[in-house]
Amino acid sequence: MKIVVCIKQVPATTAEKRYTDDLRLDRASAEAIINPLDEYAIEQALRLLDAGTVDEVGYLSMGPEQAGEALRRALAMGGESATLVTDPALAGADEWATAAVLAAALDKLAPDVALMGMASDDARGSLVPGAVAARRNLPLLSYGAELALADGQARIRRLSPTGFDWIAAPLPVVASVTDQVGEPRYASLKGIMAAKRKPLDTWSLADVGLSAEDLRSGALTRVTDARPPEAKPPTERIENVSADEAAAKIADWLAARKLV
Amino acid sequence: MSNDIFFLAEFADGAPQRSALELAAGATELAAASGGNVVALAYGPGAGDGAAGLGAHGVARAIVLRDDAAPAITAGPAAVEAVRAASPLAVLAPATPNGRDLAAALVGLADLPAFGPVRAVRVVDGIVETEQATLQGSVVTTSRPVDGAPQPSVVLVLANTFTPTEAGSGTAEVSRAEASDHPFTLATIVESHPADAAVVNLEEATVIVAGGRGIGSAEGFGQLDELAAALGGAVGASRAAADAGWVPYQLQIGQTGKVVKPALYIGLGISGAIQHRVGMQTAEHVIAVNKDPDAPIGEFADLFVVGDLFQIVPKLTAEIRRRKG
Ligand SMILES: Cc1cc2nc3c(=O)[nH]c(=O)nc-3n(C[C@H](O)[C@H](O)[C@H](O)COP(=O)(O)OP(=O)(O)OC[C@H]3O[C@@H](n4cnc5c(N)ncnc54)[C@H](O)[C@@H]3O)c2cc1C
Numbered sequence: 359m360k361i362v363v364c365i366k367q368v369p370a371t372t373a374e375k376r377y378t379d380d381l382r383l384d385r386a387s388a389e390a391i392i393n394p395l396d397e398y399a400i401e402q403a404l405r406l407l408d409a410g411t412v413d414e415v416g417y418l419s420m421g422p423e424q425a426g427e428a429l430r431r432a433l434a435m436g437g438e439s440a441t442l443v444t445d446p447a448l449a450g451a452d453e454w455a456t457a458a459v460l461a462a463a464l465d466k467l468a469p470d471v472a473l474m475g476m477a478s479d480d481a482r483g484s485l486v487p488g489a490v491a492a493r494r495n496l497p498l499l500s501y502g503a504e505l506a507l508a509d510g511q512a513r514i515r516r517l518s519p520t521g522f523d524w525i526a527a528p529l530p531v532v533a534s535v536t537d538q539v540g541e542p543r544y545a546s547l548k549g550i551m552a553a554k555r556k557p558l559d560t561w562s563l564a565d566v567g568l569s570a571e572d573l574r575s576g577a578l579t580r581v582t583d584a585r586p587p588e589a590k591p592p593t594e595r596i597e598n599v600s601a602d603e604a605a606a607k608i609a610d611w612l613a614a615r616k617l618v
Numbered sequence: 619m620s621n622d623i624f625f626l627a628e629f630a631d632g633a634p635q636r637s638a639l640e641l642a643a644g645a646t647e648l649a650a651a652s653g654g655n656v657v658a659l660a661y662g663p664g665a666g667d668g669a670a671g672l673g674a675h676g677v678a679r680a681i682v683l684r685d686d687a688a689p690a691i692t693a694g695p696a697a698v699e700a701v702r703a704a705s706p707l708a709v710l711a712p713a714t715p716n717g718r719d720l721a722a723a724l725v726g727l728a729d730l731p732a733f734g735p736v737r738a739v740r741v742v743d744g745i746v747e748t749e750q751a752t753l754q755g756s757v758v759t760t761s762r763p764v765d766g767a768p769q770p771s772v773v774l775v776l777a778n779t780f781t782p783t784e785a786g787s788g789t790a791e792v793s794r795a796e797a798s799d800h801p802f803t804l805a806t807i808v809e810s811h812p813a814d815a816a817v818v819n820l821e822e823a824t825v826i827v828a829g830g831r832g833i834g835s836a837e838g839f840g841q842l843d844e845l846a847a848a849l850g851g852a853v854g855a856s857r858a859a860a861d862a863g864w865v866p867y868q869l870q871i872g873q874t875g876k877v878v879k880p881a882l883y884i885g886l887g888i889s890g891a892i893q894h895r896v897g898m899q900t901a902e903h904v905i906a907v908n909k910d911p912d913a914p915i916g917e918f919a920d921l922f923v924v925g926d927l928f929q930i931v932p933k934l935t936a937e938i939r940r941r942k943g
Contacts, residue, residue, distance in 0.1 A: 485721060521813040574764070594922070595921075604930050
């Protein structure tokens with residue numbers, strides 16, 4: 359049984375972000391990390407590997423050449439091998455194009471479970487897992503707080519409006535998990551050393567059987583304007599007063615805005 | 619191709635969810651600009667019985683995708699058939715897990731442009747235009763489909779972007795979608811564990827009193843319940859409070875919890891980490907009480923109160939009760 363975890367390299371959560379003149383994110387300007395939510399997917403896969411439920415964990419990323427660093431970092435946490443799909447035609451790929459490329463690469467890698475984080479830090483549409491499943495003609499199990507595999511089935515525990523459900527589908531599947539699967543492990547020094555020797559393949563668009571035309575220059579959407587958010591009025595502060603006074607002042611503030 | 623505006627309408631127990639009514643209002647606005655009709659794609663338990671009632675919210679036609687308790691994604695293939703047949707200008711989807719799953723099915727199966735989650739969407743000269751806060755809210759972008767992109771645009775819409783209209787008297791014409799069998803339909807709920815007590819849907823609350831690690835215990839949330847009750851609001855939480863087991867995860871606000879947009883958010887014992895902030899930063903009014911004068915939430919709250927929440931909250935609750943009489 360094999361899991362391939364799809365990971366994305368993103369600008370560090372707290373890094374300052376800039377846009378290039380053609381309104382694309384300037385990825386070179388910010389420190390790059392593994393998308394934090396993808397680390398939870400890695401952790402889930404490695405837990406299943408530790409438990410002997412799966413016997414192979416691999417990684418797949420689509421991105422610029424530097425995204426190979428993210429794959430090395432993932433390999434340092436565990437797993438066997440990694441594949442990077444990189445191609446000049448992919449600059450500015452949107453969710454639709456990303457899903458098309460990942461789906462084509464996953465068709466070649468043919469895992470029992472293609473596993474992803476529930477969202478990426480820098481886009482947050484959360485559409486890629488479902489769009490990949492759609493293209494690969496496979497079931498989707500999304501937003502799992504836990505992933506279990508048994509008897510030719512994958513199951514996820516997913517929040518319901520008041521509690522939770524277990525949702526199942528026959529393997530192979532595309533699945534996504536949340537940050538409830540457990541805190542991601544740190545790479546050990548030994549892991550970091552071992553990762554340097556693990557195989558990391560680089561594929562072009564042609565290697566996954568797609569052409570630039572198939573991807574309509576990488577996007578069906580375009581950004582027509584990027585600007586800083588509207589400035590908020592400055593924060594009013596209440597400090598160095600008694601609790602009684604603070605409570606009265608908050609109530610006044612609410613009343614002045616007709617909130618009580 | 620048509621100028622119609624479709625939207626995903628989730629049902630539970632035969633009633634449209636708040637997201638469905640918000641999107642009905644949004645679709646009505648867009649359709650007025652595009653010159654098309656408003657069409658609902660209804661799914662969820664009881665959607666078949668309840669769909670006609672959407673007419674009271676400006677919906678001309680409702681297509682029932684599925685109306686059983688199966689996972690929402692199982693309605694995906696039917697949604698694709700309905701959208702392919704009509705080729706509307708846009709499909710609005712709620713930016714919830716279920717809404718995103720169905721939107722993803724549309725994008726992946728029908729090769730459609732995707733937007734969002736957006737905080738505004740409009741039709742300008744027949745073109746769909748969206749507004750989105752990205753990169754942890756550090757940038758606001760306006761987007762459109764590329765020239766010649768296939769129709770419809772699939773737009774994920776944040777809760778409270780549109781306000782439901784008062785119910786009128788119309789009835790929507792109801793039809794059933796053709797079933798189609800993509801493996802999406804193979805997902806089944808094999809176990810269901812609802813909670814004993816009701817859990818509020820935070821996205822519907824207009825006032826939210828949220829507690830974090832500073833609350834210290836499940837019992838500590840009792841005083842938040844009281845403040846929320848005095849204000850007619852609901853209780854929310856940070857991930858730290860949910861992880862600690864003090865409140866159910868359904869109450870978590872943030873990147874991996876709910877994205878809320880209430881008129882008033884009060885954060886108590888919450889530091890204001892970026893992952894929490896992205897879930898509440900569009901609240902109209904933000905008050906924070908924190909004993910740390912340098913807590914990050916103090917940088918973006920409208921009113922920042924430095925002090926001990928255990929001293930201030932009971933007094934605030936009493937004061938509000940007193941003023942309300
Ligand atoms: C991938 C990822 C996703 C995440 N998603 C989310 C998410 O969706 N939602 C979310 O909330 N977090 C999320 N987090 C976690 C987030 O980074 C923070 O760790 C979390 O929000 C902190 O919660 P907190 O503010 O309650 O706790 P803390 O940061 O510990 O803050 C507690 C605050 O309480 C104050 N305090 C303590 N006692 C008192 C008192 N008596 N009176 C007044 N103030 C007091 C302290 O001064 C402090 O500021 C995510 C993290 C990651 C990595």
